[in-house]
Amino acid sequence: MPETSAPARLSVRKTYKLFVGGAFPRSESGRTQLVDGDNVALASRKDARDAVGAARKVQPAWAGATAYNRGQVLYRVAEMLQGRRAEFVALGVPAAEVDAAVDRWVWYAGWADKIAQVHGGANPVAGPFFNLSAPEPTGVVAVIAPASFLGLVSVIAPAVVTGNTVVVVATTPQAAITLGEVLATSDVPGGVVNVLTGRPAEIAPWLASHDDVNALDLTGVDDPELAADLERAAAGSLKRVIRPTTTPLDFTGDPGLRPMTALLETKTVWHPKGF
Amino acid sequence: MTATSLPTGDLRSALHGLPGVDKVGVEARASMLATRSIKTTAKAQAIDLAIRMVDLTTLEGADTPGKVRALSAKALRPDPADPSCPPVAAVCVYPSMVGVAAPVLAGSGVHLASVATAFPSGQAPLDVKLADTRDAVAAGADEIDMVISRGAFLSGRYDQVFEEITAVKEAAGAAHLKVILETGELGTYDNVRRASWLAMLAGADFIKTSTGKVPVAATLPVTLVMLEAVRDFRARTGRQVGVKPAGGIRTTKDAIKYLVLINETAGPDWLDPAWFRFGASSLLNDLLMQRTKLTTGHYSGPDYFTLD
Amino acid sequence: MAAAHPHHEGNPRDDMFEYAPAPESRSVVEIAPSYGLFIDGAFDAGKDTFKTVNPATEEVLTEVALAGPEDVDRAVAAARRASGPWSALPGSERAKYLFRIARIIQERSRELAVLESLDNGKPIRESRDVDLPLVAAHFFYYAGWADKLAYAGFGPEPRPLGVAAQVIPWNFPLLMLAWKIAPALATGNTVVLKPAETTPLSALFFADVCRQAELPAGVVNIVTGAGDTGRHLVEHPGVHKVAFTGSTEVGREIAGSVAGTAKRLTLELGGKAANIVFDDAPVDQAVEGIVNGIFFNQGHVCCAGSRLLIQESVYDEVLEALKRRMTTLRVGDPLDKNTDIGAINSAAQLARIRELSDVGAQEGAQRWSPPCELPDHGFWFAPTLFTGVTQAHRIAREEIFGPVLSVLTFRTPAEAVEKANNTPYGLSAGIWTEKGSRILAVADKLRAGVVWANTFNKFDPTSPFGGYKESGYGREGGRHGLEAYLA
Known part of the structure; x- marks a missing residue:
């Protein structure tokens, strides 16, 4: 008998499904697309509907958690993402970008209990009244994510740290769903972040016109005509819209407050003062 | 008018004149008391006391005479393997099942309670509620658990609620009257305090939190507010009224938290089955399991206790 | 005091609620x-x-x-x-x-x-x-x-x-x-x-x-x-x-x-905070707040509510409820999970608390503590309240930094504010009333860096803390x- 070395061990492949309501379902449509050799789920409008339902269901509880608690949860995301750094690198995300994404989660974790302090406060009205303005989340945010991993984190984190819940349409399925796995193991309540992998041009219109979505982030839309169409659809229920930038996308700098404030409502409370 | 020195002529001003309850404060106090720890030797006595306070309850549409007979037998001897285990305080059933339980419990000292007055909604004409009550008593119930009309209470028709309670009290005769406030539907602790006083002024022997048929049943803070009410009511009138949390109390740990609450709020006078009851079903088996753990030194499992 | 309740042999209720000792390891x-x-x-x-x-x-x-x-x-x-x-x-x-x-x-x-x-x-x-x-x-x-x-x-x-x-x-x-x-x-x-x-x-x-x-x-x-x-x-x-x-x-x-x-x-x-109880206060929670305000951390708290100002129309009711509540406080081993009040931090601090308390009694205030057995070793002081205290008493002016409460009274909100502010200190204050507009008006007039309404001794990293004067x-x-x- 000819001498043979032991056969190389066959690896177990991961199945990339959707991330909705804290679980990883297949698309109800049964469709997949081939991306880099993997059959990844191709989400449908009904998946979008289910994702909005999941996001809406958990939104009051997520917004009702203390800011401190939300900050802790986001910091936990950073910890878990750091632990799976190699996995993202293996998926082709540059190591420096994974590191930047970890730091981005840390940055936003710190905002949880500070955004109200720099974006709200007492108003000295001319009368015997206590008058205080404080930010509150707008609700459910639909996000068309940019292709880069740091971009993906940079659109999700500001939405959720402020108490919103999100439905993300991602075009980089493996990294996005792996991020979903990070979130699923980070004390983030199921439904706070929902990830749909598929074609934005197919799903986004359903999200843009969905009456139970409060805001639409078009950062990842690179087709100006599609962006305009989506903004028009969003006008139907007066969604808050974040338009795509006109300059090339760059997520490496200080994001500033706008990604958060764009998804906040300001509530002002009046109360008389008197013995 | 019942045997109290308080005027009920203007119920609204009496009830709205009670001091308010601060939600955050009462919940903080209840959760602080829940951290109290009972040492092992006292725990055994706490468990036996809790068993003696259980109103062993079955209130299902699917109740049958067989089920009620089995439950009544269990009430008398909760742990057939251990004769030192005390019986529970009472069995609590629908009026149609009173006649089934009565012969089993007769002469045992275990009371027979029946829900009446169109339990659980309270949405029936008064004469139906009174007939319900009389039937239950006639069949052998010596305790009546009535529900108040939450609709009437919430719309401010306090006189109507008061009159219903006095009428049921009269119909119940010698039977002890427990008045269910259904605190999960009252919405605020202020309302819990007002409903407690309303029931006591109308002659309730016990005030009880819940039917167990709405999503929110007994909680520690609600029971704390009710214990403050019976404490203050006795200080004002000299009459002692009992408290019965019901629904949602499933573990020994929970039950002991309630005992601590009694001890530190109303005081040790209420640490007695005559003045405090647990409306529960699955609680009993957990008490028995913990009791066995204390006796044997190792954990037991549900397979070792009867399911009734 | 719970720990000092006489032990009745054979009465299971008393045995059961001797919670202690439940020592933390x-x-x-x-x-x-x-x-x-x-x-x-x-x-x-x-x-x-x-x-x-x-x-x-x-x-x-x-x-x-x-x-x-x-x-x-x-x-x-x-x-x-x-x-x-x-x-x-x-x-x-x-x-x-x-x-x-x-x-x-x-x-x-x-x-x-x-x-x-x-x-x-x-x-x-x-x-x-x-x-x-x-x-x-x-x-x-x-x-x-x-x-x-x-x-x-x-x-x-x-x-x-x-x-x-x-x-x-x-x-x-x-x-x-x-x-x-x-x-x-x-x-x-x-x-x-x-x-x-x-x-x-x-x-x-x-x-x-x-x-x-x-x-x-x-x-x-x-x-x-x-x-x-x-x-x-x-x-x-x-x-x-x-x-x-x-x-x-x-x-x-x-x-x-x-x-x-x-x-x-x-x-x-330091501080000498006024804790002001109005006649429409949620009494049971106010009593908890008073107890927390002065007995938290043995009263070793710069923002302790050491001056209790009670509106005269509810004085008897509040004082009675406060005394009843104080009898359930458990003093003893700090490592016991059921202990409410631990040890005084040092012999020197104990001496200071004793001295000022004695002055309080000498100056004519009425001293009251629940019955209380204190451990033989270590530094201990029973929770204490003084009634009949006036603004002129040293126990109403000086920081005792111990479990000692001075009780004063007032008739109107303006008088409460005046008394509360009548101190060189200005760290904190408490207000107890169900009326929102009164809370805000009184808070406006108090010269103190932290004002708690219907709560006391609350701290949070997001919330600034510090004093006036x-x-x-x-x-x-x-x-x-x-x-x-x-x-």
Whole structure:
């Protein structure tokens, strides 16, 4: 008998499904697309509907958690993402970008209990009244994510740290769903972040016109005509819209407050003062 | 008018004149008391006391005479393997099942309670509620658990609620009257305090939190507010009224938290089955399991206790 | 007092609710036989030492180095060396060090809570449920600011001051350390901190936390000692900032000593807070708030509600409820999970509480305590209230810093405000009423840095804390807490 070395061990492949309501379902449509050799789920409008339902269901509880608690949860995301750094690198995300994404989660974790302090406060009205303005989340945010991993984190984190819940349409399925796995193991309540992998041009219109979505982030839309169409659809229920930038996308700098404030409502409370 | 020195002529001003309850404060106090720890030797006595306070309850549409007979037998001897285990305080059933339980419990000292007055909604004409009550008593119930009309209470028709309670009290005769406030539907602790006083002024022997048929049943803070009410009511009138949390109390740990609450709020006078009851079903088996753990030194499992 | 209830044989109810003892395990903390100074990232032995004792038993816990002037010199020099590189780090990197510290504190919180109760005498329920969670939260909060200073409202490029000299008291040893160190580090300063003479241990354990977090050497230095060590530190020419929490008397001395220098100064000093109960208050919760206000941490709280002002129309009702509630307070072993009131921190503090209480009685106020058996060893004082107190009594004017409540009355809101403000202090105040407009109007008129309405003794890292008048100046906590450490 000819001498043979032991056969190389066959690896177990991961199945990339959707991330909705804290679980990883297949698309109800049964469709997949081939991306880099993997059959990844191709989400449908009904998946979008289910994702909005999941996001809406958990939104009051997520917004009702203390800011401190939300900050802790986001910091936990950073910890878990750091632990799976190699996995993202293996998926082709540059190591420096994974590191930047970890730091981005840390940055936003710190905002949880500070955004109200720099974006709200007492108003000295001319009368015997206590008058205080404080930010509150707008609700459910639909996000068309940019292709880069740091971009993906940079659109999700500001939405959720402020108490919103999100439905993300991602075009980089493996990294996005792996991020979903990070979130699923980070004390983030199921439904706070929902990830749909598929074609934005197919799903986004359903999200843009969905009456139970409060805001639409078009950062990842690179087709100006599609962006305009989506903004028009969003006008139907007066969604808050974040338009795509006109300059090339760059997520490496200080994001500033706008990604958060764009998804906040300001509530002002009046109360008389008197013995 | 019942045997109290308080005027009920203007119920609204009496009830709205009670001091308010601060939600955050009462919940903080209840959760602080829940951290109290009972040492092992006292725990055994706490468990036996809790068993003696259980109103062993079955209130299902699917109740049958067989089920009620089995439950009544269990009430008398909760742990057939251990004769030192005390019986529970009472069995609590629908009026149609009173006649089934009565012969089993007769002469045992275990009371027979029946829900009446169109339990659980309270949405029936008064004469139906009174007939319900009389039937239950006639069949052998010596305790009546009535529900108040939450609709009437919430719309401010306090006189109507008061009159219903006095009428049921009269119909119940010698039977002890427990008045269910259904605190999960009252919405605020202020309302819990007002409903407690309303029931006591109308002659309730016990005030009880819940039917167990709405999503929110007994909680520690609600029971704390009710214990403050019976404490203050006795200080004002000299009459002692009992408290019965019901629904949602499933573990020994929970039950002991309630005992601590009694001890530190109303005081040790209420640490007695005559003045405090647990409306529960699955609680009993957990008490028995913990009791066995204390006796044997190792954990037991549900397979070792009867399911009734 | 519950612990002193006569024991009736054969009555199961009394047996059952002798909750105690339910001791927290002491084995989670290992105390070494001696501790040195933490300077430049390492422990070194000082020349002299002093002992720290468990105030509940008078047992010596360990020996601690007594830092002399040359030790303080070394610590300041180490902090100065570390200052440049530390302040040059990107804020996001400093943030991650602070997050690490916060996480390590969370993971070691039971150990640190037991240690704090041993060294300080406070009940484990408080060190476990209040002190330690707040310590971790404080580091988390300021960690988040480290890379966001440009958003804090102190200019586009706020700069650190350099080296902060920090002196903290014995009432909340680790929490006061957190209040001092977290904002200082977040803003890029380095620190030399002196814990109180009677409670040095948690600060020394914190030094170990810094090592675990791999914090660069010299960023945090801990020098232990008494008043002299503190004086050397705050008067050291090499420090840029002095932060002190303690008595008004010492605060005054420090304010004098930094006069004429370029040092920045914040002071968090004494208080004599009014806790005002109106006739429409939620009585049961007000009573809880009164009890919490004065008996929390044995009354060793600068913002304690030590003057109770009750509206005359509800005086009898509130006082009766308060006395009833006080009889359920459990005084005893700080490590017992059921203890409400632990040991007085030191013999000296006990003597001061006794002296002022005796003065109260001599001046004609009526003294009352629930029946109470106190342990034979250690430093103990029964919860006490004085009725018939007037504004002229010393117990209505001087900070007792113990479990002693002075009860006064008022008739109208204006009178309540007048009495509440009639003190050189201005740290905190409490208001109890169901009427919102009254809360806000009274709060407006109170000259106090923190006003609690329908609650008391609430602390949060996001919320600024500090006093008016002789209660000090500067704020700790919140966005405001950054200001003291920024140029």
